[in-house]
Amino acid sequence: MEPCRAQSRAGDGEGRRRVLSSHVAIDLGSTRTLVADTSGRLLVDEPTVAAVNLRDGSLIAFGSLALALPGRSAGDVSIMKPVSHGQLQDLRLTDQVAEHLLGRIRKRVGRHPEVLCSVPGLATGVQRRALERSFKRAGATHVDFIEHALAAGIGFKLRIDEPVATMVFDVGGGTTDVAVMALGGVVTEASIPLGGDDLDRAVRDLLLRSYDLVVSPAVAEQVKIMIGTAWPAAETKIEVTGRDASNGLARAVVVSSSEVSSAIEDSLRAMVGAAVSCIVSAPPDLANDLIALGLHLAGGAALLTGYARRLATATGIPVHLAEDPARAAVIGAARCLRDLADAGTRRAVSSTPAESP
Numbered sequence: 001m002e003p004c005r006a007q008s009r010a011g012d013g014e015g016r017r018r019v020l021s022s023h024v025a026i027d028l029g030s031t032r033t034l035v036a037d038t039s040g041r042l043l044v045d046e047p048t049v050a051a052v053n054l055r056d057g058s059l060i061a062f063g064s065l066a067l068a069l070p071g072r073s074a075g076d077v078s079i080m081k082p083v084s085h086g087q088l089q090d091l092r093l094t095d096q097v098a099e100h101l102l103g104r105i106r107k108r109v110g111r112h113p114e115v116l117c118s119v120p121g122l123a124t125g126v127q128r129r130a131l132e133r134s135f136k137r138a139g140a141t142h143v144d145f146i147e148h149a150l151a152a153g154i155g156f157k158l159r160i161d162e163p164v165a166t167m168v169f170d171v172g173g174g175t176t177d178v179a180v181m182a183l184g185g186v187v188t189e190a191s192i193p194l195g196g197d198d199l200d201r202a203v204r205d206l207l208l209r210s211y212d213l214v215v216s217p218a219v220a221e222q223v224k225i226m227i228g229t230a231w232p233a234a235e236t237k238i239e240v241t242g243r244d245a246s247n248g249l250a251r252a253v254v255v256s257s258s259e260v261s262s263a264i265e266d267s268l269r270a271m272v273g274a275a276v277s278c279i280v281s282a283p284p285d286l287a288n289d290l291i292a293l294g295l296h297l298a299g300g301a302a303l304l305t306g307y308a309r310r311l312a313t314a315t316g317i318p319v320h321l322a323e324d325p326a327r328a329a330v331i332g333a334a335r336c337l338r339d340l341a342d343a344g345t346r347r348a349v350s351s352t353p354a355e356s357p
């Protein structure tokens, strides 16, 4: 994969404005969907959730509207996650989501935009081709891909083209992407299907196992955000309300931060382990750069209390948290598009693999 290189191009101001205005960066994340134009302005920022009519499979609403849909639990409406652990769940739904997204941005960027999708490294060739097909059917003239870690690195304005090693760790809702990069290429990388959603699931399991309490994914997420920690901290407690698993009645229990921390420990250890294995398999002469430049942390789940400290301690490398972690990848992809347009090139950042599974 070759990252975009910014080059200056003389003249052609009008033409360049037109090219730029028809490009968009799209991050169809497991948790949030973000679309940005080449100036980095967000055109869409929604939860990746769809309300689907079960009778004919049509998309009723997407994003926060789907979550707020009155009567959304009615028999013929299903609330679905179009992406889970970085994998598209249903091709027809992907088509409809792509159509919905391009429909929403059409007025801002024109009818036939060029799209750069930020995808996790684990997205297979089949998945990338499915996304390409859906966005093209929805009107995109061209679809390219950039992997999350590289996109976030560009979002961090790292010197990825230069002969120094830089490292990015992006932990989203369903995937963790890590890459050590140098000279515009990826030296070592890892992409695993684990993210913040798995921490939520661990909290739900804890409440069910220890308290016989059933809670919604949203409540589990709130518990994680409020008292979950990736690094030992002073004990705190909160009251959590849910349904009793045996009789279905509403009930409240008090849960402590240490209980939540031990419940999420296995997933955290696996995520941090991906960073360690990337460093261990990188050539030893890059270690100095990594220690000097640090590890750059992005993705919404990086906001978990103590995450940066945990990662710094496990890797021995100073950690810099992105200013806006959940948006770093889409902002980086948008910057990449802008650099490509500046260079006057339509060269693919990464072509869809023809053979891979």
Ligand SMILES: Nc1ncnc2c1ncn2[C@@H]1O[C@H](COP(=O)(O)OP(=O)(O)O)[C@@H](O)[C@H]1O
Pocket (backbone or CB within 6 Å): 028, 029, 030, 031, 032, 033, 171, 172, 173, 174, 175, 195, 196, 197, 221, 224, 225, 299, 300, 301, 302, 303, 304, 305, 325, 326
């Ligand atoms: N303050 C926070 N503390 C802990 N986790 C958080 C916080 N804010 C967001 N998250 C988690 O970040 C994840 C979403 O990250 P994001 O990068 O938007 O995901 P994706 O790109 O996979 O859609 C969710 O699991 C969410 O619970």
Ligand SMILES: [Mg+2]
Pocket (backbone or CB within 6 Å): 027, 029, 172, 173, 299, 300, 326, 329
């Ligand atoms: Mg993300």
